[in-house]
Amino acid sequence: MARAGEPLGTAARRAALRLLDAVLRRGEPLEAALAQATRALHGGPDRGLAHAIAAETLRRLPDLDALIDSATRQRLPDDAKARFALRIALVQALSLGTPPHAAISTVLPLVDGGPRKLVHGVFGTLMRNGATLPEVPMLPGTVAARWLAHWGEEATAAAARAIAAPPPIDLTLRDPAWQGIDAPMLMPGHRRVPAGSDVAALPGFDEGAWWVQDIAASLPARLIGRGTGVALDLCAAPGGKTLQLAAQGWNVTAVEVSESRAARLLANRERTRLSFDLAIADVRHWQPAAPAQAVLVDAPCSATGIFRRHPDVLYRATDAIVADMALLQRQILTRAAGWVTPGGVLVYATCSLEPEEGEAQIEAFLADHADYAIEAPHTDDLPAGIVAHERGWVRTLPGALSADGGCDGFFIARLRRASA
Template identity: 80%
Template sequence: MVDARPPRRPAGKPRPAPGGPEPLGTAARRAALRLLDAVLRRGEPLESALAHATRALPGGPDRGLAHAIVAETLRRLPDLDALIDSATRQKLPDDAKARSALRIALVQALALGTPPHAAIATVLPLVDGGPRKLVHGVFGTLMRGAATLPEVPTLPAAVAERWRHNWGNEAAAAAARAIAAPPPIDLSYADPARVLPDAVSLAPAHARVAAGSEVAALPGFAAGEWWVQDLAASIPARLIGRGPGSALDLCAAPGGKTLQLAAAGWRVTAVELSESRAARLRENRDRTGLSFDIAIADVLEWSPEAPAQAVLVDAPCSATGIFRRHPDVLHRAHGGIVAEMATLQSRILARAADWVAPGGTLVYATCSLEPEEGEAQIERFLRDRPDFHIRAPRPGELPDGIVAEPEGWVRTLPGTLEPVGGCDGFFVARVERASA
């Protein structure tokens, strides 16, 4: 047991600086520390914070290492903290630099296969003085005690409680199992006939490849035959079906659903608020050769020139459903964010409904596991708009193993398709406007 209280230094005395050159790889760990701080203390998304946190690194491999360290730390944060707390007499503050340094060292040694001596040697330069001695002591105590991490990670307490309440114990347990390792990669194809013959396929125009596959090296990437898109994320456009006709894809980036609609024969206008995110739309359009228009606009201020036969509302949300690929959401998406997103979704949905032509289709979707952003949202919409009604999926419209709820909408949960690699958490509802 190590005393977590650092020794006091006389006032004004400078912190001692470690001598000698830093061990190779320290820069990547320093970037990882900045990245972890951006997520946990400032609430920034992991992917958004990555460029700034790794700006001083010389190349892609070091940036990839920093990302991998932090992603694995976020998958296993409660268990890492439990180990740290078991080895200190006084609990370290959650935002203490020593705690973050220990998280980074321990996750490397216990989950990423880094030799313990390298894991601690590249982390110690990130702290100095008393905290440095503390980090070294706690790490050594845990390594001598043969510390391990559980095979199934522990969900953050607030998340586990919320999901158990909303979806039951088994869904929460499945969520914990789902974060133990990165999920497989799903591909959506423009032409179903071009799907990789040796890949798992759970729906038309779908292929599933192993986690960690080098995407750009897969057959058909350069030719633009497919794009990366989780199977659950492909459901909204599947429920719109094939064109011809005009379609709006609102809040469209990165563009997977836009590409699906264009490949299905719709004349698509993709509306996206963020210029930087719209760049992804353009990149995907150029690579695939599919045709669609892009409008850089706020859907709360923008209006189409004419109603559309199909409107897809891929609403901004807490994104808790994509926790398998983005474990930072487990630590960022609290109740306040869910409430804020639900308010925004209601405004977007109410506005988009007026853009659906009589007899046309509106599909509302969120990659969220929170009922406030899904079931409650569409129930309120149907009460407010009696000119719309649910149109449940027909046989063959949904991927194998996914079924609609009795109400006619689709909800994927942790545990859905688990034996074949799972899928993201999504809510999707298709509603149809009455004919004039």
């Protein structure tokens, strides 16, 4: 709600500031912080604007800060409200198409009692000097260095290009033969629609003909394939892989520790009318009634592979977080290994671009589990343009499928347990 005397739209900018503070200072996920940060806003459009400003600021943060630093004699602290206000004003004027006078007038109230003249002066100087943002954003320095060391210049440069704008939206079809949407198809059972599409207005939404799922995120369940036995989907929310397994004929039990995240899974179950059981439990302490023919470990991770949709992950995924996630993954994977029947399949996946959560995890697992071996995917299991590593696992890097709109960063390994 706007305060007395403030320009119209200031409340949305104040909410954007709260969102940025939640991500950059407190390390919260942008989506998780959204409800609390926008609680004072009464309209959906204002909430959408606050989210758009915050997300675009995170996409462009190093370049915005470079502009600010070029126009100040003394560097503003990273957590200074003046810096946050300038980031919000500049990203609106230089990236979101907001007229400069509106961009600055709606952020000045955010620094009431503070350096309003400084904020106004720095913004004015940059506008008069013709400030622009580069077409290809700069990645955060620590992330760029880490990915450069792991994946090289080409993939790191592709990541910078990929973060410039939200990616297209992928749909996984309940029935691969469904023809209700005329949109590009990267492989059977998939459709790709433009970024920003109103998902709920697309054909087939009410009938549950599909669900939103990046093409890379659909590959783990595709590697399990069709079946009629028991399948476990561990750490299942938001549930796209659970729905895939159910649509592929499996008798699925999904396990998810978070009740709030499981709510989305249940909503999709109702919409798609697919059948599966749900257990709200911590996989580290849960026990299935019997072994399963297929187990999918969609492990919690740093989520750096989904940076195109969620740029906040690049500021939250510290080395310490990656190490903590790798430990949790190892615990879950080791526990899940005992739940696969002899001859059954275990698929491990993370939406991470960190080797500690992918390649290194599987190498360590295989060293400790002689009864498991990697089973490389068949050509038909993967979309054209994505090939398995020589070791048999699948790694999607920035730049993959770039001609078709790209895909998320993922690591996937299909492991076959030896027959008794």
